[in-house]
Amino acid sequence: MVELPSWLAAEERYEPTGARHRVMQKNVLHLASLLERVRLGGGAHEGGSMVDRALSCVSAPVRLVGIFVCVLCVCLTQSPLYLMLMAAIALVLVAVRPIRGLRATFVPALGAAGLAVVLALPALLLGASATGAMLKIALKTFINVSLVLGASWTLTWSRMSAALKMLHLPDEVIFTFDMALKHIEVLGRTAHDLCESVMLRSVGRAPEGFSRTDSIAGIMGMTFIKAMKCSRAMDEAMLCRGFAGAYPAPARARFGWRDAAYAAGVALLTVLCAVL
Amino acid sequence: MHIPDNYLSPQTDAVMAVAMVPVWVHCIKKVRATLDREHMAFLGICAAFSFLLMMFNVPLPGGTTGHAVGGALIALLLGPEAAAIAVSVALALQALLFGDGGILSFGANCFNMAFVLPFVAAIVFRALNGRLHDKSWGTSVSAIVSGWIGLCVAALCAAIEFGIQPMLFTNASGAPLYCPFPLSIAIPAMMIPHMLVAGVVEGVATAAIYGFIKKTAPSVIVGPEAADGQLAAEGAAAKKTSLVPTLILVAVLVVATPLGLLATGDAWGEWDAEGAATAVQEAGDDSLQASVGLDTPTFADALPTGDYLQAYSEEQGLGFAGQAAMYILSGVIGVAVLTIAFRLISLTVKESGAHGDGRAA
Secondary structure, eight states: OOOOOHHHHSOOOOOOOSSTTHHHHHHHHHHHHHHHHHHTTTGGGGTOOHHHHHHHTSOHHHHHHHHHHHHHHHHHOOOHHHHHHHHHHHHHHHHTSOHHHHHHHHHHHHHHHHHHHHHHHHHHHTTOOOHHHHHHHHHHHHHHHHHHHHHHHHSOHHHHHHHHHHTTOOHHHHHHHHHHHHHHHHHHHHHHHHHHHHHHHTTTOOOTTOOHHHHHHHHHHHHHHHHHHHHHHHHHHHHHHTOOSOOOOOOOOOOOHHHHHHHHHHHHHHHHHHHO | OOOOTTSSOHHHHHHHHHHHHHHHHHHHHHHHHHOOHHHHHHHHHHHHHHHHHTTOEEEOTTSOEEEOOOHHHHHHHHOHHHHHHHHHHHHHHHHHHHOOSOSTTHHHHIIIIIIIHHHHHHHHHHHHHHHHTTSTTHHHHHHHHHHHHHHHHHHHHHHHHHHTHHHHOBOTTSOBSSOOOOHHHHHHHHHHHIIIIIHHHHHHHHHHHHHHHHHHOGGGOOSHHHHTTOSOHHHHHHSOOOOHHHHHHHHHHHHHGGGGGSSOSOBTTOOOHHHHHHHHHHTTOTTOOOOSSTTSOOHHHHOTTTTTTHHHHHHTTOOHHHHHHHHHHHHHHHHHHHHHHHHHHHTTSOSSOSTTTSOOO
């Protein structure tokens, strides 16, 4: 019969201490949602609604210009009718999306509208009688954010980068955009993993001297070091492949009937904005 | 039947709202326990349906208008508790977004249309269908009668709420502060048109749409008929369920909403202060006095989207086509908002239901 060593036979009473991990858990969840959102770029390809799939077929530069025009129209209009029309379009686009798309577009848009209301509240409390204007700003925010998020839901990041080049944006801007998107995911994942490992390491022993600030500073510091390593590795990879930061202009796609239909829809909305 | 603000006293509004709280709590608990995610999403379609049906005004005898509610239909499809939630949400949207029905009187409107109507309809349907379901016309007749009785009883409740106001709330000179019509006028004025037209519309719409859904998507029905085991379970399971026809029906209703504009005149009890004074004069009863509290500003008066954008279209001098476009736009927004709301709510509900045995009714 094998005797257990004394250290293994000793009785241990594990009593987890209070809510020391709450801040870590919050960070982990926040990072996870951020990563999910970045990964959802062009999520419509993996199961969007019929309307989303149709919008995905429109070329990316036309979409970007169309969204810009729509956002501009919503910002400029003073007509409640036009706002209602745009709200109806935005709501219908959101309503027919699958749950993932609904979460990715509607919830942040609603949050942005709520924030707009909160920002305008002090003015109301100080006596400004502009409830209508406040609601209008919130509605405009909701429409614009849901339209822009809808574009990112139906366009992959790579198509978006290509579209920016076709719209003659400087290479530096596109490069920064591209790298930022890519590294948000890479570094976000690093920070997420670090948060999880810190939580796992401190299970059952959250010492008295445990400092949330130190832990988070450590995670941020490690993430920063990782970012530096990443940038060095990328610089070396760029050199190896002869990429000097200049994006080749993609062959100009033909302006198809889908693009024409989309452009006609945007033109109609622009005319309505001017007329109403 | 949408009671606007100022027609009921704040005391009445408060009592009705408090009365609705346990109903809402019970209904939410019941729905969470019995409906799965798919049925919750369908409940959103039903709420949108109810919203649209309430936009279809029909001309009633006496120059007023009325409308079906759809509460009986939802009660038959998903149970009265689910119907109470769907109609309450539709009423909230109408009040907040389009000024149809008051904010203060929201509890009273919910009591009449979201509680009385579906629960009465479900009880009547259960009682009738229990005896008639083996006949080919049994379910249709039960649905028609349940819809008709449900709406008439809801109208009776609204009439009583109107009618008790001049008995309870008057100023020092005896002039009514809120609704000026006593029970002797309110009950016949509400009941006769609802019994003759609006109730019939509710009953026929209930039977027709219930029959349609029973044919096209039988598995979504978890209401009284399914709970009593009268739904042909094998047939329902074998038949492929498709919500596409239902969605097409909703789209058709959205496009057809301007038909509701053809009925001119206000619904009884939904006038503005001037209209109410005219109604008092036209009643031909010298003992009646015009109300002194109806011209207090309300939330609906300040709403730019009030009355389904009809106030805006009148201000802009738009013709029938313009008004119809406004009406359709309102319908689209209402349906989209309700669909989104119920799909988000369905995220909090379990994936597949326990409704297999325990039904909503």
